[in-house]
Amino acid sequence: MLVQSQNSIAKLMHNDTLHHASYLAVAKTRAKILKVFSLVIPMPRPLLFVGESACDELCDMMINEGASKVFIVTDAVLNKLGVPAKVTDYLEQNNISYHVYDGITPDPTFEVVNEGLSESVNAGCDAVLAIGGGSVIDAAKMIAMAQGNNCQPKQLIGLFKAKKPSVPLYCIPTTAGTGSEATIGAVVSDDNTHQKKIAIDPKMVSLAAAIDPNIMKGMPAHITADTGIDVLTHALEAWMSVNAGAETDYYAASAAKAVMEYLPTVYKNGDDLKARQEMGVAAHYGGIAFNKAGLGYVHAIAHQLGAHYSIPHGRANAIVLPYILDLNRKASEKRLAALARKIGLVKTGQAGSSDGELADHLITQVRELLETVGIDPTVKGMQQSDFDSIAKAAAKEVSDTYAVPTYMQASQIKDILMKIKTASDERAATS
Numbered sequence: 001m002l003v004q005s006q007n008s009i010a011k012l013m014h015n016d017t018l019h020h021a022s023y024l025a026v027a028k029t030r031a032k033i034l035k036v037f038s039l040v041i042p043m044p045r046p047l048l049f050v051g052e053s054a055c056d057e058l059c060d061m062m063i064n065e066g067a068s069k070v071f072i073v074t075d076a077v078l079n080k081l082g083v084p085a086k087v088t089d090y091l092e093q094n095n096i097s098y099h100v101y102d103g104i105t106p107d108p109t110f111e112v113v114n115e116g117l118s119e120s121v122n123a124g125c126d127a128v129l130a131i132g133g134g135s136v137i138d139a140a141k142m143i144a145m146a147q148g149n150n151c152q153p154k155q156l157i158g159l160f161k162a163k164k165p166s167v168p169l170y171c172i173p174t175t176a177g178t179g180s181e182a183t184i185g186a187v188v189s190d191d192n193t194h195q196k197k198i199a200i201d202p203k204m205v206s207l208a209a210a211i212d213p214n215i216m217k218g219m220p221a222h223i224t225a226d227t228g229i230d231v232l233t234h235a236l237e238a239w240m241s242v243n244a245g246a247e248t249d250y251y252a253a254s255a256a257k258a259v260m261e262y263l264p265t266v267y268k269n270g271d272d273l274k275a276r277q278e279m280g281v282a283a284h285y286g287g288i289a290f291n292k293a294g295l296g297y298v299h300a301i302a303h304q305l306g307a308h309y310s311i312p313h314g315r316a317n318a319i320v321l322p323y324i325l326d327l328n329r330k331a332s333e334k335r336l337a338a339l340a341r342k343i344g345l346v347k348t349g350q351a352g353s354s355d356g357e358l359a360d361h362l363i364t365q366v367r368e369l370l371e372t373v374g375i376d377p378t379v380k381g382m383q384q385s386d387f388d389s390i391a392k393a394a395a396k397e398v399s400d401t402y403a404v405p406t407y408m409q410a411s412q413i414k415d416i417l418m419k420i421k422t423a424s425d426e427r428a429a430t431s
């Protein structure tokens with residue numbers, strides 16, 4: 001009996017290994033295809049205006065490009081706070097008409113995007129301006145692309161579905177996080193299942209973006225922390241990606257350096273305009289880096305934690321990030337050490353500057369940053385019974401989309417989920 005069950009276990013393990021081997025083969029082939037795509041597909045970049053007059057300069061550009069009626073996409077909170085006024089006042093002074101749509105919700109659904117599209121078309125707008133965070137910018141991308149192609153947003157889901165250019169699109173990010181103004185992707189949630197649907201198309205990249213620190217200074221400290229760690233995660237995952245190159249390295253390292261230096265400052269003092277501006281540029285650079293190099297397991301698992309337990313995207317990344325740095329520590333030792341040197345965490349030649357020591361030092365610095373900016377590792381309602389589906393979906397996202405340095409078996413992903421749950425339970429017990 002014992003021998004029989006040992007044989008069954010051995011067979012299962014053998015099957016699991018075979019399954020993982022075929023998963024690895026598919027994932028690595030897809031990663032190579034993604035690399036070719038990133039080299040062949042043109043990745044347009046928005047013109048970037050930076051500083052306290054950036055919004056005015058962006059408006060001047062819209063006017064010079066011939067915009068006669070601007071469709072301003074935002075959300076109700078920002079509109080109530082009067083954030084779009086900085087732009088609408090300037091447009092009024094220059095006799096440019098506009099129409100404000102503030103119906104964008106977090107994780108916008110097709111219903112929300114369709115409503116925005118109808119309003120833009122009915123109002124006769126000929127330019128789209130997003131003023132908001134990642135959800136607003138993603139929705140604006142879909143509205144501009146659907147209006148330019150005279151189609152429904154749903155028809156744009158998938159790869160390169162747009163045949164014509166978008167209506168001219170401009171962005172003013174109000175958070176320093178997603179870098180969505182620089183990327184070729186937009187996410188819309190299904191109205192019924194709330195499953196995320198992704199459109200990928202270079203035609204959705206904005207013509208210009210304004211990084212204005214005054215627009216970002218009202219962001220509360222906890223959102224500043226969550227979105228700032230999202231930037232760091234974009235930078236680190238793009239840096240560790242097998243598909244990283246010289247260009248993505250430049251942007252990823254610049255973004256990582258800025259976050260390590262300025263996030264603690266802006267977390268403590270949200271009115272520090274220099275730090276706000278540096279974080280805004282870092283978010284943009286992070287977007288450019290992952291647009292080409294891709295992301296990894298931090299985002300794959302964080303997306304699932306967000307979907308299952310309604311955790312903000314940046315916070316979910318912050319919770320997962322240390323575990324994936326530990327996972328990649330061995331395979332990415334040289335790369336992590338190179339990043340530590342590049343961003344000046346430790347100078348070459350100093351004591352304790354072997355690759356291994358530098359990689360460890362970088363990971364420790366990231367952990368310390370998470371503490372400094374008060375990241376709460378609690379995931380409310382985490383259930384072990386969800387782990388199978390979370391692990392499966394995360395593994396699929398990685399194999400479909402990313403080029404990671406270390407691939408995990410489902411059991412390893414579940415081990416990480418268990419560690420997150422344990423840390424969360426311990427935190428809940430002591431608070």
Ligand SMILES: [Fe+2]
Pocket residue numbers: 178230234299313317
């Ligand atoms: Fe992200």
